[in-house]
Amino acid sequence: MNNSDLQVNDESGLHCGKDDLTDNFGWFLQVLLACLAFTCLIDDQDLTLGGLTPMIKTQSLIGSMGATFTNAFVTTPVCCPSRSSILTGVYLHNHGTVNNSVSGGCSSKSWQATQEPRSFSVPIHSAGYTTFYAGKYLNQYGKRLVGGAAHVPPGWDWWVGLEGNSVYYNYTLSVNGTPKEFTNQYLTNVILDYGLEFLRSQSNTSTNFCMVLATPACHAPFTPEPKYKDYFSDVQVMKTPNFNISNTTSKHWLLRMSPTPLPDKMLPILDDVYRNRWKTLLTVDDMVETVISELNNLGILNDTYIVFTSDHGYHIGQFSLPWDKRQPYESDIRVPLLIRGPNISTHKLVTQPVLSIDLAPTLLEIAGLNPPDYMDGVSYLSFLTNERVKEDWERVFLVEYHGEGETNTVDTACPLPRDDTLAQCVLDEMCKPPNVNAWLAQCCLYIALMVIVKIFITLLIQLDFWDSVRDFILSPITNPRVELAIVMLIIPFIVNVSECAPINW
Structure with missing residues (x-):
């Protein structure tokens, strides 16, 4: 240097x-x-x-x-x-x-x-x-x-x-x-x-x-320094009591979304993630x-x-x-x-x-x-x-997180900045309120589609061959980033209709 x-x-x-x-x-x-x-x-x-x-x-x-x-x-x-x-x-x-x-x-x-x-x-x-x-x-x-x-x-x-x-x-x-x-x-x-x-x-x-x-x-x-790339070859991910549990119905909505337990094909990938994190440390x-x-x-x-x-x-x-x-x-x-x-x-x-x-x-x-x-x-x-601090000192605290949703604005100035958006429907008149009826129609369409999808999935999982179909569908999606990318590619086409210009990628 x-x-x-x-x-x-x-x-x-x-x-x-x-x-x-x-x-x-x-x-x-x-x-x-x-x-x-x-x-x-x-x-x-x-x-x-x-x-x-x-x-x-x-x-x-x-x-x-x-x-x-x-x-x-x-x-x-x-x-x-x-x-x-x-x-x-x-x-x-x-x-x-x-x-x-x-x-x-x-x-x-x-x-x-x-x-x-x-x-x-x-x-x-x-x-x-x-x-x-x-x-x-x-x-x-x-x-x-x-x-x-x-x-x-x-x-x-x-x-x-x-x-x-x-x-x-x-x-x-x-x-x-x-x-x-x-x-x-x-x-x-x-x-x-x-x-x-x-x-x-x-x-x-x-x-x-x-x-x-x-x-x-x-x-x-999780990229290790080359000299440590072969370390921890026998280490496996820690199996805590809540590891890969099969029932998350008592948890919040995000934990209830995915099929449980994880597909067997994903478990070796978890081992690799665990090992490589250690290697970087x-x-x-x-x-x-x-x-x-x-x-x-x-x-x-x-x-x-x-x-x-x-x-x-x-x-x-x-x-x-x-x-x-x-x-x-x-x-x-x-x-x-x-x-x-x-x-x-x-x-x-x-x-x-x-x-x-x-x-x-x-x-x-x-x-x-x-x-x-x-x-x-x-x-x-x-x-x-201080060696004599109060041992029964208690603490009540907040754990906060709002999710990664986009509002697509940093301040109130127009036009709205667009550099931090994966996909955004661009209205013809960006700084004016959108047509209320158009957005209401989009919401109704979205809700209807989600109801149809929910009904379809409910019927599908009752079929005898569902387990095999599920493994086939999910096996390529071993990386949560891939899954997120797929969702982000699909949703704009479902939601952004009516008054919107073509999607700006």
């Missing part, structure tokens, strides 16, 4: 002083590694399915050397809304990012104007810390519609943001607002290289720093070890807070769902949380429930700042440094 690629945006720097509790802090978000000055964020890492199992170094260097939280939860089990909550310390209904789309608020112009200034990075930077971020930020970050790579979120002096969602090869990074393309460099290692460059640049300064490393692992497409484990070694070499390890966590969990076969997140169940909302740092005893076990929205106020308190009143989360610093 060329040192000229990354230059600090102002004159501030960061040094982790040895006499100040707030001198160093780092955090991982799945992994979230924090060194106030240092943080690393991991993507999609679960806890209930053994997500920490392959990360032996991380458990030893962070968990065993500090605190392990056994009841850490996210308030939204999907990437962009959860990351928005982590950054701002507020619930989804307060920051307004309802899903992973621009129209759903993910890195939208509205988010940039109203919520980004509330990110924990802003007050920490204002307090004199030099701030650094490298890796995945928000799923729609860097898209042309929201300002492209030139947009650098406030509060970050050094910025290396991934454009778009998690990948491992063939990606673009915004390096302090300038796009830089990469092809065959494994992203987790590139993030590490930028992080080490930053740490070494700060070694001779007298200013505190806050560094975030946000890796793509273990998000799909081995590189993260190496990264954690390397960063901690560098902090030790610089003489600041014992003055640094290091936080390791995830933006949400994951399910693989639970309730007969293939693999994804988004569900309000333990596998999707319970996350790993490990923290070490000054005044935190080793091998500490914290059982009190804490939330993803608590991270921002915790970081601010470590930095010697008072969390603002608008934050919904509360600092859990006392759980880390």
